[in-house]
Amino acid sequence: MGRIFLLGxxxxxxxxxxxxYMRGGIEALSxxxxxxxxxxFARDVRPGDILVAGKNFGAGSSREQAAExxxxxxxxxxxxxxxxxxxxRNAVNLGLPVLVxxxxxGIDEGDEADVDPRAGLLRLxxxxxxxxxxxxxxxxxxxxxxxxxVAHLKKRFAEAR
Amino acid sequence: xxxxxAEKIIARAAARPSVxxxxxxxxxxxxxxxxxxxxxxxxxxxxxxxxxxLWDADKVVLISDHFVPGDxxxxxxxxxxxxxxxxxxxxxxxxxxGICHVVLPESGQxxxxxxxxxxxxHSPTGGAFGAFMFGIGATEMAGVLATGEIWVKVPETxxxxxxxxxxxxxxxxxxxxxxxxxxxxDGGRYQAIEYTGTAIKALGMQERMTLANMAAExxxxxxxxxxxxxxxAFLRQVGADVPDFCDLKTDAGAATxxxxxxxxxxxxxxxxxxxxxxxxxxxxxxxxTAVNVAYIGACTGAKYxxxxxxxxxxxxxxxxxxxxxxVAPSSKRDQDRAAEEGIxxxxxxxxxxxxxxxxxxxxGYGTHRLDAGVTCISSTARNFRGRMGDKDSRVWLxxxxxxxxxxxxxxxxxxxxxx
Numbered sequence: 055m056g057r058i059f060l061l062g063x064x065x066x067x068x069x070x071x072x073x074x075y076m077r078g079g080i081e082a083l084s085x086x087x088x089x090x091x092x093x094x095f096a097r098d099v100r101p102g103d104i105l106v107a108g109k110n111f112g113a114g115s116s117r118e119q120a121a122e123x124x125x126x127x128x129x130x131x132x133x134x135x136x137x138x139x140x141x142x143r144n145a146v147n148l149g150l151p152v153l154v155x156x157x158x159x160g161i162d163e164g165d166e167a168d169v170d171p172r173a174g175l176l177r178l179x180x181x182x183x184x185x186x187x188x189x190x191x192x193x194x195x196x197x198x199x200x201x202x203x204v205a206h207l208k209k210r211f212a213e214a215r
Numbered sequence: 216x217x218x219x220x221a222e223k224i225i226a227r228a229a230a231r232p233s234v235x236x237x238x239x240x241x242x243x244x245x246x247x248x249x250x251x252x253x254x255x256x257x258x259x260x261x262x263x264x265x266x267x268x269l270w271d272a273d274k275v276v277l278i279s280d281h282f283v284p285g286d287x288x289x290x291x292x293x294x295x296x297x298x299x300x301x302x303x304x305x306x307x308x309x310x311x312x313g314i315c316h317v318v319l320p321e322s323g324q325x326x327x328x329x330x331x332x333x334x335x336x337h338s339p340t341g342g343a344f345g346a347f348m349f350g351i352g353a354t355e356m357a358g359v360l361a362t363g364e365i366w367v368k369v370p371e372t373x374x375x376x377x378x379x380x381x382x383x384x385x386x387x388x389x390x391x392x393x394x395x396x397x398x399x400x401d402g403g404r405y406q407a408i409e410y411t412g413t414a415i416k417a418l419g420m421q422e423r424m425t426l427a428n429m430a431a432e433x434x435x436x437x438x439x440x441x442x443x444x445x446x447x448a449f450l451r452q453v454g455a456d457v458p459d460f461c462d463l464k465t466d467a468g469a470a471t472x473x474x475x476x477x478x479x480x481x482x483x484x485x486x487x488x489x490x491x492x493x494x495x496x497x498x499x500x501x502x503x504t505a506v507n508v509a510y511i512g513a514c515t516g517a518k519y520x521x522x523x524x525x526x527x528x529x530x531x532x533x534x535x536x537x538x539x540x541x542v543a544p545s546s547k548r549d550q551d552r553a554a555e556e557g558i559x560x561x562x563x564x565x566x567x568x569x570x571x572x573x574x575x576x577x578x579g580y581g582t583h584r585l586d587a588g589v590t591c592i593s594s595t596a597r598n599f600r601g602r603m604g605d606k607d608s609r610v611w612l613x614x615x616x617x618x619x620x621x622x623x624x625x626x627x628x629x630x631x632x633x634x
Binding site for chain 1: 238239241261264265266267336350351352353354355357358361362366368400401404405434436601
């Protein structure tokens with residue numbers, strides 16, 4: 055359970071992981087996550103919160119830190135009308151649920167909500183509404199449930215041994 | 216059932232009779248290419264954490280290009296680590312032979328129909344050979360090296376058809392800058408871009424590589440060109456097998472997402488203004504913009520064909536006063552051929568400085584980074600702020616012909632005036 059943070063279209067990797075803080079490690083970098091669009095985001099966000107955005111979320115470079123910063127801040131999911139391809143791959147591989155929403159109408163800033171990535175559901179718990187998302191493909195949901203690609207492979211190799 | 220070229224390659228790699236756009240499948244990779252920057256130093260710790268070795272050392276190609284020639288302490292250390300890892304693992308290793316995207320096909324290991332991952336964002340270059348090749352990050356690459364597998368969401372295909380024929384003085388690079396301007400850097404939506412049409416068919420392999428390479432700047436996952444007799448001629452030349460690829464094409468009835476049509480005959484030399492490849496315009500419209508540095512380099516813009524084009528403009532001429540021309544041939548093989556044909560001599564006579572066969576300034580490496588206040592015209596793919604040096608340097612993109620013409624003029628110039 056968390057609160058909704060509502061963002062617009064074309065949130066890019068420089069806004070998520072600003073280039074000038076890339077050398078400082080993920081903790082220092084995360085403190086500047088999204089500051090160009092919301093100066094207090096890293097301070098306000100709490101574990102379990104959910105980002106809801108428009109089109110082309112994660113556009114720009116291939117840097118994994120864009121997804122890593124969101125995971126580090128404890129976001130439980132990112133929901134967007136569409137994602138940039140490499141960001142989507144990186145998010146899955148780092149264990150951050152990313153879900154496509156056909157529409158984000160009816161979702162407001164600050165709404166209390168939780169997400170079921172496998173079922174493709176966003177439940178607005180106070181508003182008592184459910185919004186359908188595109189369910190995550192089963193094989194990707196499994197990677198995320200395991201905590202990302204490295205953890206997923208560790209488990210797979212352990213099972214094989 | 217009719218299918219696109221991308222669908223056919225993925226279906227084969229995923230051992231499926233057919234695949235549909237949007238579905239996520241697990242594919243076996245035919246080759247994994249890594250370089251010294253994103254390669255051993257990043258993937259070895261993850262493999263160690265997983266407690267496994269390489270799934271198949273024969274299918275891993277390691278190419279040193281980012282930190283070559285190792286003229287910094289950091290670079291020398293990374294190259295040492297890279298060489299040690301190559302020895303230990305027995306992967307195929309090309310050391311100091313040039314930039315990975317150019318060395319891989321020259322080494323004869325890239326085949327039409329292959330499903331290939333590269334640990335670098337310019338990896339779509341392999342699509343010029345009809346291989347589904349795309350870039351991934353270090354974590355994913357470690358997963359591939361451990362398992363030989365990767366998940367892929369089957370892309371839709373965006374057809375980009377160039378009709379007519381390019382005029383003299385106009386190159387593949389101009390087509391790509393025009394496309395970046397028209398479609399934008401997210402126009403490819405991480406789908407499969409496929410280039411078709413008479414003007415594409417007429418291009419040699421290295422020009423096709425420029426198109427495939429810059430599918431990345433269009434936001435595509437891959438940039439494909441169906442293999443044909445030009446492809447097989449190249450494969451024979453580098454001593455590679457020539458597979459039967461008659462079915463490696465998008466079928467006439469296959470469903471595609473978009474079909475853009477452009478007229479190559481109407482295209483003028485292009486430049487892209489700082490700081491985005493999408494800031495494209497006719498080179499004529501950018502005159503007169505003074506330049507201090509002209510750079511012919513990178514996987515995108517310093518292959519043999521690029522060098523030959525630039526030399527045709529530079530022959531018998533001198534650089535404008537105050538302009539520095541830097542030439543970093545993409546590969547040793549291409550430089551050797553250019554030297555045999557007198558092309559390297561043309562650069563030297565014109566007053567150019569020759570740099571190592573490496574990524575160099577394009578990736579902000581090495582000792583020739585751009586200083587604040589410098590305006591550069593470059594044959595590379597990207598002109599993002601600060602990428603090639605100081606954040607207050609300005610980079611314009613153009614074809615090797617346009618870069619050469621601008622170096623002589625001392626300002627951005629349409630090369631057609633000098634042919």
